[in-house]
Amino acid sequence: MTRPVKIALVYQSLLGIYGDRGNATVLGKRLQWRGIDHELVVVEPGDAVPADASIYLLGGGEDMAQVSAVSALQTDGNLFRGLDEGAVLFAVCAGYQICGKTFTVGDRDEVIEGLGLLDVTTERGPQRAVGEILTRWSRADGTTSLITGFENHGGYTTLGQDANPLARVVVGVGNANDGSEGAVQGRVIGTYPHGPVLARNPDLADHLLELATGTTLEPLDKPEIERLREQRIEAVQRGAR
Incomplete structure (x- = not known):
């Protein structure tokens, strides 16, 4: 018997102030619609x-929450063990930043060592990035699609040579005004958009599930989700003109 897909929502009270818990709900619902058992x-x-989760989720939070989360995750160690066993980590905003090598906090921009799962560094940017963001995601198979969401971050992220951008910015700021958004390194994916982002972008949600399960999922016929997604994209594009 195939074991349920285990989704671990990590430190909700620290990294869950922007509704990113919804990403767990979306993943679970898309598995349920396909008749695939899951455990949250x-x-x-x-x-x-x-240590045996299939997908780990980190969300957004404030500076001190980031510091506390890094310390607790380093002490616990099971996130690293799970990734070594082939799990997927999807990290949003503050969760994305703490996955890097370093990030800064506070008025003095104190440099904090991150989890080291992504070859990225984050520092305070010249101005806060707040607003709708639209990016173009290029998959490994050469196909592309748009990612829509809402960014709200003061940190700007620079990618090192071992990390690749998740997407390229069409509207918004993204990582650091260099046209890139998010980062991918192995089975670790970081991104800035909230929304929650997986509710707005079902293709990205299914991508995570396929990585975690090692299977190609059958498409879901949910036209109401696609219509809402198209309306959001059109609204962002109109606002950018």
Whole structure:
């Protein structure tokens, strides 16, 4: 019997202030619609992170929450063990930043060592990036699609040679005004958009599920989701003209 797909929502009380918990809901629902069993584990500080999850999720939070989350994850160690076993990590905004080598916090821009899962560094940007963001995501098979979301971050992220951009910016700021957004390194994916981003972008949600399960998923016929997505994209494009 195939075990359920285990989704670990990590440190919701620290990294969950922008509604990114919705990403877990979307992944679970898209598995349910396909008749695939799943298990959602909500992990709070002090709880052990499961080492056998298929997908780990990190969301957005404030500076001190980032510092606390890094310390707790380093002490626990099971996130690293899970990734070594082939799990997928999807990290949004503050969660994305802490996956890098370093990030800065506070008025003095104190440099904090990150989890080192992505070859990126984050520093305070010249102005806060706030607003709708639209990017173009290029998949490994050569196909592309748009990613829509809402960015709200003061940190600007620079990619090193071992990390690749998740997407290229069409509207918005993204990583650091260099035209890139997010980062991908192995089975770790970081991105800035909220929304929650997987509710707005079902193709990206299915991509994570396919990475985690090692299978190609059958398409879902959900025209109402596609219509809403098209309306959001059109609204962002109109606003940018």
